[in-house]
Amino acid sequence: MKKSAIAFITLPLLLLNISCEKGKAADAVNGTEKSDTVKTDTTEKTTTLTIDTVDFNKRMVALSNNDTTGRWPVKAPYPLPGALLPYNRIIAYYGNLYSTRMGILGELPRKEMLAKLQGEVAKWQAADSTVKAIPALHYIAVTAQGAPGKNNMHRMRMPFKQIDTIISWAKPINALVFLDVQVGHSTVKAEVEQLEQYLALPNVHLGIDPEFSMKNGERPGSKIGHFNAEDINDAIDILANIVRKNKLTPKVLVIHRFTQGMVKNYKAIKTVPEVQIVMDMDGFGSKILKKSTYLSYIYREPVQFTGFKLFYKNDNKKDWKMYSPEELVKFTPKPIYIQYQ
Structure with missing residues (x-):
């Protein structure tokens, strides 16, 4: 996409000491895993039951909105039993507790925020009764920084007590928790590994943001960064190992994207039974521009599942109006992860 086509992009820093806005262009599986032991005269075999593949395939076709190009649904290994998607x-x-301007999570008081989230869940359930809508808190656990910091990594790790707070907030409404990482000059592997104790919890999942991955030493926010397939595969490997080690159901990995260059060599991104990948169409703008971005970078470069981000303020500026659930469920493919900022 030419620069003029995304002229409305701003490149803010998610700094803890600067007020900013992040502006960009825009029913669980019924079966459970069981093992049956089959004995013969000489051997003993363990057979692991998997998901209902007929039902899974039917749901994936429905999610693809009957796409006829062959892109959707994406061919991938079946997930482990208990998969969310x-x-x-x-x-x-989405947001951070240190700032009221990074997102709705952190902007509103806890009770008001949770009530508003539950209201959005109800709207989505009404818009598509065929898929159960469930809440989540998506917390920025590592924020990119303009200053290099003590380790010269241009990133700041949030205190674990904040993550504990988010997890405690999620419990009353049975919400999922996502921990989001902006690596700055660090790496996906280094930042995700330090969150392993939380990712080992059944309801905690991961988000990674290519925008602030500055591979050539630039200051975060001075340009749009990127991840390559190797970066994303590092996150997938860590999550898959956590799932296997702790005998968990699959983890969800959300990858933010609003330009083509933010994710390179997407065809090399691996798909495994332990991890479910969501390419999330990030960014604000007019409905026409956001749909165009979704078609250009999400629909045309399929990985596994898709997401869509909505901005309460920036999607409602000028003559713009935020997409409704009823409108988004008509997209091809239908987004299965929705994020509000």
């Missing part, structure tokens, strides 16, 4: 649509609130 495509059985649920995740409705997430």
Whole structure:
């Protein structure tokens, strides 16, 4: 996309000491895993039951909105039993507790925020009764920084007590928790590994943001960064190992994207039974521009599942109006992860 086509992009820093806005262009599986032991005269075999593949395939076709190009649904290994997708649509609130301007999570008081989130979940459930809508809190656990910091990494890791707070907030409404990472000059592997104790919890999942991955030493925010397939595969490997080690159901990995260059060599991104990948169409703008971005970078470069981000303020500026659930469920493919900022 030419620069003029995304002229409305701003490149803010998610700094803790600067007020800013992040502006960009824009039913669980019924079966459970069981093992049956089959004995013969000489051997003993263990057979692991998997998901209902007929039901899974039917749901994936429905999610693809009957796409005829062959892109959707994406061919990938079947997930482990207990997978969240495509059985649920995740409705997430995004933000950081240190700032009221990074997102709705952190902007509103806890009780008001949770009530508003539950209201959005109800709207999505009404818009598509075939998929269960469930809430999530998507917390920025590592923020990119303009200053290099003590480790010269241009990133700041949030205190674990803040993550504990978010997890405690999620419990009363049975919400998922996503921990989001902006690596700055660090790496996906280094930042995700330090969150392993939380990712080992059944309801905690991961988000990674290519925008602030500055591979050539630039200051975060001075240009749009990127991840390559190797970066994303590092996150997938860590999550898959956590799932296997702790005998968990699959983890969801959300990858933000609003330009073509933010994700390179997408065809080399691996798909495994332990991890479900969501390419999330990030960014604000007019409906026409956001749909165009979704078609250009999400629909045309399929990985596994898709997401869509909505901005309460920036999608409602000028003559713009935020997409409704009823409008978004008509997209091809239907987004299965929705994030509000």
